[in-house]
Amino acid sequence: MQAELEMNQEQDIQFKQMKKKKSKKRLDSWLLLLPALSIFLFFFLLPLVFLFITSFKNFDAATGIGHDWTLQNYAKFITDQFYLGVLWRTVKIALITTLAAVVISYPVAYQITKVRGRMKNYLTLLVLSPLLISMVIRCYGWVILLSNNGVVNNALMKLGLIDKPLTLLYTEFSVVIGMVHVLFPYMVLSIMGSLERIDPSIIRASQNLGAGPIRTFFSVILPLTLPGIFAGSVMVFSLAVSSFVTPAILGGPQVKVMSFLTYEQVSTILNWPFGSAIGFLLIFIATITIIIYSKLLTKSEKGVAIQ
Amino acid sequence: MSYLCLENVVKTFNKTEVVKKMNLEIKKGELVSFLGPSGCGKTTTLNMIAGFLDVDGGSIVVDGKPVHLLPPNKREMGMVFQNYALFPHMTVFDNVAYGLKLRKVPKSEINQRVLEALEMVRLSGYEKRYPKELSGGQQQRVSLARALVIKPKVLLLDEPLSNLDAKLRQEMREEIVDIQKKVGITTIFVTHDQEEALAISDRIAVMYEGRIEQVDTPVAIYNHPQTDFVSRFIGEVNQIQGHVVETFSGNQCKVSFDGYHQVLSCPGTKDTLIDFYLRPEKIQIYQEHSEGLRVRVERKMFLGAKTRYILQLKDQQFIADISNTVLNPDQIIEGQDVLAVWNPEELLATKK
Amino acid sequence: MRKVLPKACLNFFCILVYIFLAAPIVVVLLSSLTTTEYIVFPPKGITLRWYAELINHPEFMQSFTLSIMVALGTSVISTIIGTMASIAVVRYEFRGKTAVTQLIGSPLLIPSVVFGVALLQFFSWIGLAASPVALVIGHFILTIPFVMRLVVASLVGFDRSIELAAKNLGAGRLRVFFQITLPVIKSGVIAGAIFAFITSFDDLTVALFIVSTDVVTLPVRIYTYMQYQYDPIITSVSSIMILLTVILMVVIERILGVGKVFSSKN
Ligand SMILES: Nc1ncnc2c1ncn2[C@@H]1O[C@H](COP(=O)(O)OP(=O)(O)OP(=O)(O)O)[C@@H](O)[C@H]1O
Ligand SMILES: [Mg+2]
Numbered sequence: 001m002q003a004e005l006e007m008n009q010e011q012d013i014q015f016k017q018m019k020k021k022k023s024k025k026r027l028d029s030w031l032l033l034l035p036a037l038s039i040f041l042f043f044f045l046l047p048l049v050f051l052f053i054t055s056f057k058n059f060d061a062a063t064g065i066g067h068d069w070t071l072q073n074y075a076k077f078i079t080d081q082f083y084l085g086v087l088w089r090t091v092k093i094a095l096i097t098t099l100a101a102v103v104i105s106y107p108v109a110y111q112i113t114k115v116r117g118r119m120k121n122y123l124t125l126l127v128l129s130p131l132l133i134s135m136v137i138r139c140y141g142w143v144i145l146l147s148n149n150g151v152v153n154n155a156l157m158k159l160g161l162i163d164k165p166l167t168l169l170y171t172e173f174s175v176v177i178g179m180v181h182v183l184f185p186y187m188v189l190s191i192m193g194s195l196e197r198i199d200p201s202i203i204r205a206s207q208n209l210g211a212g213p214i215r216t217f218f219s220v221i222l223p224l225t226l227p228g229i230f231a232g233s234v235m236v237f238s239l240a241v242s243s244f245v246t247p248a249i250l251g252g253p254q255v256k257v258m259s260f261l262t263y264e265q266v267s268t269i270l271n272w273p274f275g276s277a278i279g280f281l282l283i284f285i286a287t288i289t290i291i292i293y294s295k296l297l298t299k300s301e302k303g304v305a306i307q
Numbered sequence: 308m309s310y311l312c313l314e315n316v317v318k319t320f321n322k323t324e325v326v327k328k329m330n331l332e333i334k335k336g337e338l339v340s341f342l343g344p345s346g347c348g349k350t351t352t353l354n355m356i357a358g359f360l361d362v363d364g365g366s367i368v369v370d371g372k373p374v375h376l377l378p379p380n381k382r383e384m385g386m387v388f389q390n391y392a393l394f395p396h397m398t399v400f401d402n403v404a405y406g407l408k409l410r411k412v413p414k415s416e417i418n419q420r421v422l423e424a425l426e427m428v429r430l431s432g433y434e435k436r437y438p439k440e441l442s443g444g445q446q447q448r449v450s451l452a453r454a455l456v457i458k459p460k461v462l463l464l465d466e467p468l469s470n471l472d473a474k475l476r477q478e479m480r481e482e483i484v485d486i487q488k489k490v491g492i493t494t495i496f497v498t499h500d501q502e503e504a505l506a507i508s509d510r511i512a513v514m515y516e517g518r519i520e521q522v523d524t525p526v527a528i529y530n531h532p533q534t535d536f537v538s539r540f541i542g543e544v545n546q547i548q549g550h551v552v553e554t555f556s557g558n559q560c561k562v563s564f565d566g567y568h569q570v571l572s573c574p575g576t577k578d579t580l581i582d583f584y585l586r587p588e589k590i591q592i593y594q595e596h597s598e599g600l601r602v603r604v605e606r607k608m609f610l611g612a613k614t615r616y617i618l619q620l621k622d623q624q625f626i627a628d629i630s631n632t633v634l635n636p637d638q639i640i641e642g643q644d645v646l647a648v649w650n651p652e653e654l655l656a657t658k659k
Numbered sequence: 660m661r662k663v664l665p666k667a668c669l670n671f672f673c674i675l676v677y678i679f680l681a682a683p684i685v686v687v688l689l690s691s692l693t694t695t696e697y698i699v700f701p702p703k704g705i706t707l708r709w710y711a712e713l714i715n716h717p718e719f720m721q722s723f724t725l726s727i728m729v730a731l732g733t734s735v736i737s738t739i740i741g742t743m744a745s746i747a748v749v750r751y752e753f754r755g756k757t758a759v760t761q762l763i764g765s766p767l768l769i770p771s772v773v774f775g776v777a778l779l780q781f782f783s784w785i786g787l788a789a790s791p792v793a794l795v796i797g798h799f800i801l802t803i804p805f806v807m808r809l810v811v812a813s814l815v816g817f818d819r820s821i822e823l824a825a826k827n828l829g830a831g832r833l834r835v836f837f838q839i840t841l842p843v844i845k846s847g848v849i850a851g852a853i854f855a856f857i858t859s860f861d862d863l864t865v866a867l868f869i870v871s872t873d874v875v876t877l878p879v880r881i882y883t884y885m886q887y888q889y890d891p892i893i894t895s896v897s898s899i900m901i902l903l904t905v906i907l908m909v910v911i912e913r914i915l916g917v918g919k920v921f922s923s924k925n
């Protein structure tokens with residue numbers, strides 16, 4: 001009887017100790033997350049929530065943000081031809097950028113996966129280097145290249161192809177050029193990833209069955225890398241839609257896009273509510289892209305499985 | 308007086324008991340193997356001893372002191388991991404010196420002890436290498452030196468040889484036993500290779516589904532298995548059914564194996580069937596003999612020093628392993644009838 | 660023949676792309692050497708005059724120092740906090756784990772302009788003025804998803820038995836982390852730190868909303884300067900930044916190897 005009691009007590013103590021250990025583990029994980037989470041809640045989530053609230057306030061010329069609730073900011077955007085035009089231009093530029101990025105990235109990705117050893121490292125570094133050098137500087141380089149007496153115009157005139165300078169800078173064209181340059185590495189990395197995942201024996205099998213290199217490329221390699229192209233495109237598109245630096249430097253007020261509009265409303269016109277509403281419409285577009293993308297991706301994966 | 312003592316140790320993962328009230332006593336300097344099929348709880352038990360897992364009940368006592376509530380870094384146990392677990396960013400020397408540095412051993416002594424330990428595992432001259440630059444066997448030795456250099460109370464080895472090729476395994480296991488005896492360290496050796504366990508252990512603990520089935524010397528385990536599981540798990544066995552035709556006093560009975568009559572000591576009642584286990588190397592076959600079980604040689608396989616004969620009795624197959632010096636395999640032709648003979652004492656009664 | 664032609668076409672095309680990639684950078688570097696008062700390419704004559712001219716523009720140096728400090732601060736804080744969070748996410752099971760990872764990854768989905776505006780509004784409400792600290796907070800949010808991605812990748816393949824081995828040899832939890840875990844995941848952590856540094860140093864969008872007249876980061880300084888001026892000073896500042904980046908990359912390559920930084924696996 002006595003012994004049994006002692007046993008029970010001992011087990012009780014052990015049990016309590018173990019409980020302590022378990023809850024300590026849970027505490028550990030939250031302690032590790034605490035700094036990141038608190039900064040996120042306080043300086044990311046909270047500001048965005050407040051901004052969202054602002055987008056439903058009226059504009060007050062004196063203070064910027066009025067006190068009344070309204071849907072006016074969103075209504076203004078979707079009923080005004082000018083703003084819809086900006087939205088369309090933003091999407092159009094992003095689409096063209098994405099398409100151009102695919103076209104110029106694919107051959108480069110293909111070439112890099114073909115070479116081996118040191119050369120591969122150097123080429124990868126070259127392709128990634130745009131990520132390392134300040135975006136402002138790279139865009140500035142394009143300003144020098146594309147301006148009225150810039151390199152491109154001068155060269156074209158020397159060749160006698162044109163006789164007065166073309167307006168290249170501050171056009172949709174210059175914005176697209178800059179964006180392709182900035183976003184190119186993301187596309188290359190994505191395509192390289194899918195190219196490297198192709199089992200070399202599949203290519204050998206295709207050649208073995210009598211397909212030439214071009215035939216092999218179009219009937220085997222290209223279809224297998226479609227998911228990579230797709231993933232890269234979504235990434236580039238959503239970055240292009242929301243990018244600010246490139247359109248600001250290479251487009252300026254002449255080529256307004258959504259992000260520039262937001263900036264302009266907030267910092268020069270001081271219409272905070274309207275600026276916020278534009279910002280959230282931009283978030284909406286970027287999110288929709290991602291959602292459509294993941295839907296399509298699961299569909300295409302099923303398609304592949306059926307084949 | 309036992310040195311390491313497990314008392315009613317229990318481990319539960321998600322409500323299933325993986326280790327069930329385990330009791331084990333190990334003497335100082337003894338080498339005990341944990342042997343059992345995959346998933347029987349060997350690693351779990353070892354990890355509880357090392358302190359990587361908390362016990363869910365019971366206690367672990369080392370040298371008279373309970374240790375099961377201490378964190379692993381306070382237990383003074385040396386562990387050698389299956390994948391060696393060498394620190395990839397440290398040289399061989401630094402790997403071995405790590406435990407000593409933590410114990411604030413003076414520099415000159417560290418140097419001396421590390422060099423000694425490396426010499427013991429025959430790796431002198433490899434101090435400056437990184438683990439990546441060593442072969443599997445060499446990495447294993449570094450791991451052993453690292454565990455031993457801190458003079459732990461108990462050495463724990465979790466399938467230390469399973470990543471090595473067959474020849475190296477044999478060499479390494481002899482080396483480990485040599486070193487273990489030289490140092491005189493209490494050791495637990497986890498393996499699922501029974502040959503390994505039989506070859507090196509002072510005692511073997513055969514485990515099955517979270518329980519220790521039998522703890523005994525290798526000879527006793529092999530010759531006198533206490534449970535069905537142990538009989539089947541250790542070595543190969545034939546299962547053979549006999550018919551009790553007569554019983555005598557003193558638990559003696561006469562059993563017929565398809566007409567091959569033998570008198571043996573076993574509890575049985577007349578006209579019942581009993582299952583026995585019989586090891587393949589205990590069977591002899593003769594072309595002509597006064598008595599025996601008449602079987603047909605289905606196939607023979609040359610295995611080097613011995614030959615394996617597959618024997619067919621009606622719809623049942625037996626195997627017999629016979630040394631080639633005892634029976635020249637050329638004398639036996641596949642398809643021929645022979646007489647299988649064994650000593651009745653070699654029959655292991657099943658425990659039902 | 661059938662094999663050679665496509666290959667030649669491919670190589671030719673790729674060289675064009677490489678020229679396209681290098682063009683704006685080369686143009687900036689070369690035009691900084693011009694003797695003219697305005698930017699021209701190819702440069703007329705060769706001089707280092709525009710570099711010397713920087714002495715008359717101490718504001719660039721100020722901005723440069725500020726940017727370096729902010730980038731260093733961001734990099735250190737983001738790497739430490741990001742590594743802690745990565746460990747929690749990889750090593751522990753807890754309720755709300757997916758929600759937490761999604762939240763920390765979400766800045767990738769939010770356009771920086773919108774985040775910048777939101778931060779500006781929030782900072783003005785709580786009365787936090789433009790300061791290096793405010794910049795570091797903003798950049799922390801921008802960089803932490805990258806840091807976590809890289810650190811998580813290096814933690815996922817981590818063999819935990821070496822931690823057990825260290826504990827077994829007598830190391831406590833902190834020792835195990837600093838002497839075993841951290842050295843092994845070093846390349847992922849360093850890659851994260853570099854990424855954070857570059858992102859912070861390069862950021863224009865968020866900084867544009869946080870800066871004030873006396874707290875101006877270098878990208879903002881360059882951006883505002885080139886709105887009104889078109890003289891080669893910008894190109895010399897930019898060239899210095901490019902050269903610094905190249906030197907940084909060479910140093911890192913020497914210490915770690917490019918492959919290591921970008922693959923973030925050992
Ligand atoms: N962390 C864990 N959570 C849940 N179940 C576990 C855990 N670790 C082990 N188990 C279960 O406990 C049982 C015993 O595992 P253990 O690793 O001890 O086996 P083992 O005898 O070492 O096997 P092997 O020879 O394959 O190494 C297994 O059924 C395993 O699935
Ligand atoms: Mg195991």
